[in-house]
Amino acid sequence: MSKLNYLTEDGLKKLKDELNHLKSVERPQASQAIAEARDKGDLSENAEYDAAKEAQGLLELKISKMEQIIQNSRIIDxxxxxxxxxxxxxxxxxxxxxxxxxxxxxxxxxxxxxxxxxxxxxxxxxxxxxxxxxxxxxxxxxxxxxxxxxxxxxxxxxx
CATH class of the missing domain: 3.10.50.30 (Transcription elongation factor, GreA/GreB, C-terminal domain)
Structure with missing residues (x-):
């Protein structure tokens, strides 16, 4: 079981806004970077492709953690x-x-x-x-x- 996070309404709003930014702006940018790197040829020797895939993995991990924090958040009265x-x-x-x-x-x-x-x-x-x-x-x-x-x-x- 995950621990509860107690937040103010403002704090929860900031988290949700940041999560929305990650999903709507940074996620498409990561996919675009992978597509551009893939177009450059041989994937087995393409460091740019590997870096883009790693960056995407880190972004998805961050999104997942933020979703979990928001899901386990309670607003303090x-x-x-x-x-x-x-x-x-x-x-x-x-x-x-x-x-x-x-x-x-x-x-x-x-x-x-x-x-x-x-x-x-x-x-x-x-x-x-x-x-x-x-x-x-x-x-x-x-x-x-x-x-x-x-x-x-x-x-x-x-x-």
Whole structure:
């Protein structure tokens, strides 16, 4: 059984739009590249044909994975989120107790994560270590860089 993916309506729409683009634009381009390479002669020594077939295989794999993600997605009703504790679809402000550095993150699904925008996936070590905690609580998070202790300073709706 595949795992469920919890998304916002906007996140699901973006995934569906990307899947549509892959199917309607990139898939025909891959088929065209194979046809052009096939027209160049002997397929046994045609590196261009092999590359086009491999690219098509990778594209089909990506399409298949995206279809599976969409099929197993559930839209989160943001009106039912409890902002008294850290959970998916909450924005958190935390402080590293060792160096007093403060950070803000929004906890989102894996497919919506974008560290540059301050969105971390719910399955990252930091998010996992903070889930269920309340404002004022501290949590030791095991990350690749070692154990870090964070204090929850604020929990709010994502903007």
């Amino acid at each position: 943001e009106s039912k989120i409890d902002y008294s504790k850290v959970q998916i679809m909450t924005k958190i402000k935390i402080r590293n107790t060792k160096n007093n550095a403060e950070m803000e993150y929004s906890i989102v699904s894996e497919s919506e994560a974008d560290l540059k925008k301050g969105k971390i996936a719910v399955n990252t070590p930091i998010a996992k270590g903070l889930l269920g905690k309340k404002v004022g609580e501290k949590s030791v998070v095991t990350a690749p860089a070692g154990n870090m202790e964070f204090e929850i300073l604020d929990i709010s709706p994502m903007s």
